Each structure stands twice: as C-alpha cells, then as structure tokens.
Amino acid sequence: MDQDRRGFLQDAGKFILLTGAATIAWDFVVAGAPEQAPNYVATDHWWGMIIDIDKCIGSGNCVRACKAENDVPREEGCFRTWVERYRVDPDDLDHPLVDSPDGGYDGFPEIDRPGDGLKVFFVPKLCNQCADSPCTQVCPVGATFESPDGVVLVDKTRCLGCRYCVQACPYGCRYIDPRTHTVDKCTLCYHRITKGLTAACCEVCPTGARQLVDLKNPEDPVHQFIREHKIHVLKPDLATGAKVYYNGLDGAVR
Amino acid sequence: MGDRFQHARHVFRVAVVLSVALVAFLIARSALIPSDFGVLGYYRAGALDDIKALPIVHAGRTACLECHDAYDPPEPPDDVRGKKLVVKTSLDPARDNKHFQLNCEACHGPMQKHVDDQEKPVPKVASDDLCLGCHRTLAGRPKFQPQVEPADHKRTGDEKKDACVACHQPHWPKTSDD
Amino acid sequence: MAGVQGFIYPNEVELQWSVLIVLYPFITGLVAGAFILASLERVFNVSAVKPTYRLALLTALAFLIVAPLPLQMHLGHPERSFEMYITPHRESAMAMFGFVYLWYLMGVLVLEIWFDYRKDLVLTWKSATGVKRQFYGALTLWADDISPEALRIDDKIGRFITIVGIPSAFLLHGYVGFIFGSVKANPWWSTPLMPVVFIFSAIVSGVAAVMLLYMGLCWRRRVPIDMGCLDTIAKYLFFAFVIDFSLEMLDLIHRIYEAGDSFGTLDFMVKTRLFVSHIVIQICLGTVLPILLLAATQMIRLSEIARRRIYAAAGALTLVGIFAMRWNVVIGGQLFSKSLLGYTTYKMEFATREGLLPAIVIMVLPFVILAVLLRVLPPWGDEAQLAGNKA
Numbered sequence A: 001m002d003q004d005r006r007g008f009l010q011d012a013g014k015f016i017l018l019t020g021a022a023t024i025a026w027d028f029v030v031a032g033a034p035e036q037a038p039n040y041v042a043t044d045h046w047w048g049m050i051i052d053i054d055k056c057i058g059s060g061n062c063v064r065a066c067k068a069e070n071d072v073p074r075e076e077g078c079f080r081t082w083v084e085r086y087r088v089d090p091d092d093l094d095h096p097l098v099d100s101p102d103g104g105y106d107g108f109p110e111i112d113r114p115g116d117g118l119k120v121f122f123v124p125k126l127c128n129q130c131a132d133s134p135c136t137q138v139c140p141v142g143a144t145f146e147s148p149d150g151v152v153l154v155d156k157t158r159c160l161g162c163r164y165c166v167q168a169c170p171y172g173c174r175y176i177d178p179r180t181h182t183v184d185k186c187t188l189c190y191h192r193i194t195k196g197l198t199a200a201c202c203e204v205c206p207t208g209a210r211q212l213v214d215l216k217n218p219e220d221p222v223h224q225f226i227r228e229h230k231i232h233v234l235k236p237d238l239a240t241g242a243k244v245y246y247n248g249l250d251g252a253v254r
Numbered sequence B: 001m002g003d004r005f006q007h008a009r010h011v012f013r014v015a016v017v018l019s020v021a022l023v024a025f026l027i028a029r030s031a032l033i034p035s036d037f038g039v040l041g042y043y044r045a046g047a048l049d050d051i052k053a054l055p056i057v058h059a060g061r062t063a064c065l066e067c068h069d070a071y072d073p074p075e076p077p078d079d080v081r082g083k084k085l086v087v088k089t090s091l092d093p094a095r096d097n098k099h100f101q102l103n104c105e106a107c108h109g110p111m112q113k114h115v116d117d118q119e120k121p122v123p124k125v126a127s128d129d130l131c132l133g134c135h136r137t138l139a140g141r142p143k144f145q146p147q148v149e150p151a152d153h154k155r156t157g158d159e160k161k162d163a164c165v166a167c168h169q170p171h172w173p174k175t176s177d178d
Numbered sequence C: 001m002a003g004v005q006g007f008i009y010p011n012e013v014e015l016q017w018s019v020l021i022v023l024y025p026f027i028t029g030l031v032a033g034a035f036i037l038a039s040l041e042r043v044f045n046v047s048a049v050k051p052t053y054r055l056a057l058l059t060a061l062a063f064l065i066v067a068p069l070p071l072q073m074h075l076g077h078p079e080r081s082f083e084m085y086i087t088p089h090r091e092s093a094m095a096m097f098g099f100v101y102l103w104y105l106m107g108v109l110v111l112e113i114w115f116d117y118r119k120d121l122v123l124t125w126k127s128a129t130g131v132k133r134q135f136y137g138a139l140t141l142w143a144d145d146i147s148p149e150a151l152r153i154d155d156k157i158g159r160f161i162t163i164v165g166i167p168s169a170f171l172l173h174g175y176v177g178f179i180f181g182s183v184k185a186n187p188w189w190s191t192p193l194m195p196v197v198f199i200f201s202a203i204v205s206g207v208a209a210v211m212l213l214y215m216g217l218c219w220r221r222r223v224p225i226d227m228g229c230l231d232t233i234a235k236y237l238f239f240a241f242v243i244d245f246s247l248e249m250l251d252l253i254h255r256i257y258e259a260g261d262s263f264g265t266l267d268f269m270v271k272t273r274l275f276v277s278h279i280v281i282q283i284c285l286g287t288v289l290p291i292l293l294l295a296a297t298q299m300i301r302l303s304e305i306a307r308r309r310i311y312a313a314a315g316a317l318t319l320v321g322i323f324a325m326r327w328n329v330v331i332g333g334q335l336f337s338k339s340l341l342g343y344t345t346y347k348m349e350f351a352t353r354e355g356l357l358p359a360i361v362i363m364v365l366p367f368v369i370l371a372v373l374l375r376v377l378p379p380w381g382d383e384a385q386l387a388g389n390k391a
Helices: A002-032 A061-070 A134-138 A164-168 A200-204 A222-228 B003-032 B046-052 B061-068 B104-108 B112-116 B128-135 C019-042 C047-066 C068-074 C093-127 C130-139 C148-181 C194-221 C227-258 C263-271 C275-299 C304-330 C356-376 C381-390
Strands: A047-052 A081-088 A097-099 A119-126 A144-146 A152-154 A175-177 A182-184 A210-214 A244-247
Touching: A047 A119, A047 A222, A061 A081, A061 A200, A134 A144, A134 A164, A152 A182, A152 B046, A200 A210, A200 B104, A210 A222, A222 A244, B003 C093, B003 C148, B061 B104, B061 B112, C019 C047, C019 C068, C019 C093, C019 C148, C019 C194, C019 C227, C019 C304, C019 C356, C047 C093, C047 C194, C047 C227, C047 C356, C068 C356, C093 C130, C093 C148, C148 C194, C194 C227, C194 C304, C227 C263, C227 C275, C227 C304, C263 C275, C275 C304
Parallel strands: A047 A244
Antiparallel strands: A047 A210, A081 A097, A081 A119, A144 A152, A175 A182
16 A cells, blocks of 8 residues: 555656646747747738828838838948838929938928929838749749748848849849848838737838738728729839739829 | 770760769758758748747837726736836827827837836937927828928927927827817 | 939949949850850861861860859858759749859860860870879870770760750850840840840850950960961951841830830930940940951951951950940949939949959959960860961
8 A cells, every 4th residue: 555655646746747847848838939929820811011102291100110120220222111202393294303311211301392383292112022023033042032921031041142133123122231241121020920910110100101911811901992092003014913002102103 | 885885985984974973963952952941932941930030129009008008007017016007198099189090119119128128118208309200391291190380380489388298298199179 | 322313212322233243244255155166167167267166165164164253252142152053943044044054164165175185185194294194194084095986986976065065155145144134123134135135245255255365376376377267257256246236236226216114214324324335335446346347357358467457456346345235234234223213323442352353353364274274285286287287
C-alpha cells in the first residue's frame, strides 16, 4: 500500500509539474504568435485602399505616420507614401503645376489664395499593390513578390539592389534604402493589417480620406463605395491591376 | 569505341568537363536554395513572417480607448490607479463632436511605446502649429474643413489669449455656432 | 533639389542606373559584333576577312570576361548575384540573361576558340618546358591528337558552333535591348524596335572595334595591312551601319509622327538636356559622318593611304557614336520624370563605386586582357604566312 501511495504521489507530482511547465511554455509559444489575431489566413483577404480626393486636406499626417511606423529614412528620395498638390489652370489643362515639398511631410506652404482661379487639390500616393504588377515581373531573383493576400512585398534578404523594379514601376513608388542597399516600398503596413490593425497612414488621416479595404470581405465598405462613386486608378492604360481606388481623381493627375 | 571515334577523344574530354561543371552547379544549387522558396509563389515564404514580425509603432484607437474612454470609462487596473486615465471631455459622437472621427495618434503621434509601458506618458501636444497643420486656410482644402487665417482669427494681441486652446478644447472643439 | 526642372515624383530625385549600366550594353555589343565578323569567314565563307578571324574571337572573349564587372559594381549586394543562377525568375529578362551570358561564354565562345586553336595549343604544349608546358597541357585537356582526321572533326565542330553562335550572339545583345524595350513604364525605352536596334548597333560597334584593333596591331607589329581584308570589313561595316541608321530613324520618325502623350516631354528633353549627346555626338558625328565617309570609300576610287585614314576616322567616330547611343538610351531614359511633368540631371561622380574612374578602368581592362590573350593564344600564325606570301 505504501508503495502504491508513493507511486501515486510521484505520478501526481510529475503530472502537476509537467502541466505547469507546459502551461508556462504555451505562454511563450502564444507570445510569439500575432496577438489577438488567431491564425491569420492570407487567402481570406485581398487588400487594397480607397483614397477620396474630395476629402484630402493635405495635412501630411499620413507621410509622417508612415515614416515613423516603418522606419523610413528621412533622406531625400525615400518615400513610401507622399502627397502631391495639383494646381490646374483651366486655360492650360495640359500643364498642371505640381509640387510635393519633402513629399508633404510638413504639409504644404501657401502659394495661392483661394479664389485665384486655379483649381487646387491634393493627391496622396503610395504603392498601388498592383495585381499584375510590372515590378514583380522584372525582379531577377524573386525578391519582390505579391503575397497571397494581394500585397506587393520585398524580401530584403534576397534583394540584389539591381534597381530593375524601380525602373519598371510606373508610379515611382519604389526607392533604394541607403542603409540596406536594397529596394523598399509601401508594404500596406503588412505587419499591422495581418493583426487586425489598419495601415498607419489610414489610422492618422484626419478626414478619413484614406481607408484600407479588404476586397474579399463582403462587409467591407469598399463595395458600396465603388458602387456609389466614380472610381479611377492611376495610369489605367498600363493595365497594372492597381488596387488603390481614387474617388474624384482629376484628369490632370499623372 | 570504334575507329570512328578514335580521333574524337578530345571531344569527349570537353564533354566530360562540361558535364562535371553542370552537375556541380546543380548540386550547389539545391544546397543554396532556401527550403521554403517556391512554396507560396516565386519567393521565399519566410519573408512573409519576417515582415509580419516588424514592430508596431502606432497603437491604434482601440488600444487608447481601453484605458482612456471618458464616455465609457473602464475600471482602472492596479498599476495605473491614481494616474490620469480619462480624457477631460468626452469624444462623444452624441454631442456632435467634430473631432470624434480623429484617431488619437493623428495628434498625439505614435503611442505603442506608451501602451507597452505606461510609465512613458502621453504628452500634451496642443500647439498652434499642430492645429494649423489641418486648419490653416490653404487653397485646395475642401470646403467642409473649417479653416482659419491665423492673423485674422480673433486676435487680441495677448499671446496666451490668442493660442488655439484658449478657446477650443482639442477633444471637443467648439465651433463658432456654439 | 538642384538640377530638377518641373515636377518629378519624390523618389525619382536620384538616377537608378549610372554610367556603369551604359558600359554594359556597350561591352556586350562589342562582343556580339566581333563574333558576327568572325562568323562572316567561318560560316559565310567570306575568305577576305580571314586575317581577323582569330583576333575577332579573342576580342569578343576579352570583352565578355569584363562584361559582368560593371554590373557587380552597380549592385547593392553583389555577393548575392549568384541568386540569379539558383533562383532565376523566368519572367524577368534580366534573370534569363544570366543564362544567355553563360551559354554564350562557355557554350559558344570558349569552345569555338578551343577547337580553332587546338592544333597550335598541342604544338606549343609539346615543344614547351616547365610551367609553360603544364599550362598548355592543361589547356588542351591533355589530348594530343592532331591527326588530319581529328582536325577535320575540329573544323566541323567549330563550324557548327559558329552556326549556333550567330543566333546566340543575336540573343546575347537582343536580350539587353529587350531588358529596356519591355519596360512599359518608360516611354523612352518601351518599343519593340529596341532589341533590333541594339543588335545592329552592336554589329556596327564590334566590327569597327576589330577593324581598328587590326589596323593598330598591324602597325605595332610592323606588318603590312591586308587591304583586301580591310576593304571587305569596311564594306560590311557600311552595310550594317545603313541598316542601323534606318532602324533608328524609323523609331524617331514614328515617334514624331504619332506624337503620343509622352512625345512633348521627350522632345523637349532631346532638344535641351540630350542635345549634345544625342543630336551632335550620336547622330551627326557618330552616325551620319561615318556613313558618309564609308560611302565615299565605296563609291570613289581612293588611294590605299586615304582609305586607311578614312577607315580609322570612321571606326573611331563609330565607337564614340555607339557609346553615345547607349548613353542616350540608359541615361536619357532616366532624365525625365514618369509623371511626364519634369526633368532631373545625372550627377556623375569621379572616384566613387559607380563613378567615372571605375568606368574608365572597366573600359581599359578588356584591352589588358586582350594583350594577355594575344600572348597566350597568338592569332598570327596564318598572318605571318600571308604577309610572307605577299612579299
């Protein structure tokens, strides 16, 4: 009897110890997984963005937030997103005046007074996450690609820095990171959207002009938005399958 | 090897050299290609995980409201008891608050560091430059956006009285009709 | 932003591809052109150019060896360039080009040179001593059969390789043209004519280079120039030039006539920022003038000295013109913004990784390698005999 009890106590002790250890270990296992995002399934999503030009006030919040969120260098020529200001003279539609001081990082200085006769508006730009992207087509080593959920990403451990993709992008959204000598671009805040957060630029936009959308989600407001507004993509003649949909995009926008 | 190939031995040597080089290349290739390459597409699948693991810098409005919701104040947890939790006035849509649509970090900047460690305080950021960044009169801004020309807007000459926050509470900015 | 005119996208402030990427198509063009000249004799039995056959092959090899160097110096991570061979993206022209290059180097050029030189290599091996003997033995793979039957096999194989080598040479440089011509984002580059223009300008530059080298080396060796050879080379240079010029003019006229949405921007760029390099150097000095000079030699009976001087001048102008063409394509394609609303400038530095100094070194290097090759694989066996027979 003593032997059995001792055996039982030993077994029970082992059981408790192991369960405790397993519980603690499980915490570590779960800690490595995305928080509050139980098993993100990429093929359930098809990401894009809608940008409402009629709402953009040119605050530059998005440019600043993107640089902070993604550790983008402050050097000249390194922008994952930027804002352009168009000033269109109705008598000279072929030559709009465009500026983007430091990408719009500090907003825009006043040039005109309202009522000057020019049509002025702001156009935020970013990687269009093209479904038929010319940039991923030309990468020689498969270092840039489209993820299963529709985001064009860069594998920084494989990029050679040949810059062919920078040449192939019609929208000028790629740049070379001077610190890593690899290419960099907007990732649609992939590290955020896969955890249920929205992109940093959308988070801080004061008027809601920029909104992340999931085209595969039937409840996403994008479907109604596309139905109710006149939608445009940039450079549709190049058939890139761009997934950034603009409302109110004037013909002057390049 | 009959008579015909007797004088072609040098050709076979070349063929052997090239074949050996080809085989060596194929072996090196299979050793060097990452094991997860080509699984999801023509790229290294591990790159997706690398990017997903990048640090979050902006916490997002939901995270802020977990502690700072004046409208539906939470029970303060032990470690922040006594610290200021609730914002002074409510971001309450029912009271027609024009700033309700603004996410907290649009003005306060990235706050994930504060969420991770509440010792790092949320700075007060009310400065004229911040307000004017959105509200300065600027050609091209849509009409629904309230815009002021600072030089013409209720100037008294007293610097303190002329600050934006002297009349407008940032979390519930009054408009001129109020 | 200094040098920016109008509006450019914020990321376009710096040019992506520098003078090194101008050198690359220039060098591979010389390779393809030199090989086509060699194939004239081997496949098309234009026996007049035989004195330059081996020289053309060695020139091609010297330049092909140097060709990857400007690319390596340009890459952000040259240590990863092997990835192009282990995970080549089949949709990318640049990736496929890696294999075209390797094929051309090993499968065509090296093999052809080996089979053509084999007899001389074996003879040198057998008559040398010490290190030289080891070296030449290794080069021959220690196969010493130089019986008439073996040499006949060599000749057949060499001919076969050259036949395969002609489309390979077209592929080598046509691919480089395709790398530019297939970029729909860039209206200066995007045209189906690009690979064809590149091939013919390659032939022109390669033939001119071998012609100049032949003249220069004859002068250095104090050996009389075979004028029959030189006249024939100049004739083929003239024909290739006429085709090349026609193609370039076709592209230009087509663009001007259609005047699409990019035309205004490109026209302004050519008339201002590219005026000297495009109109003056490439078209006038580098194409029209050499064509006129060569046409003169074809139509007017001139003395040997006059012809030699004209060939030398035309050859030199040709090389300058073809280099300018590469410059205008690569750099010109990056001087205007993809917004078509502005322009930037190319600030070429001197002693940086992609500056003028490495560019000069890279252009000198093939001649150094050629000098070594001329020692190790002397091409003049038949030459001396030819010269001797003439005397």
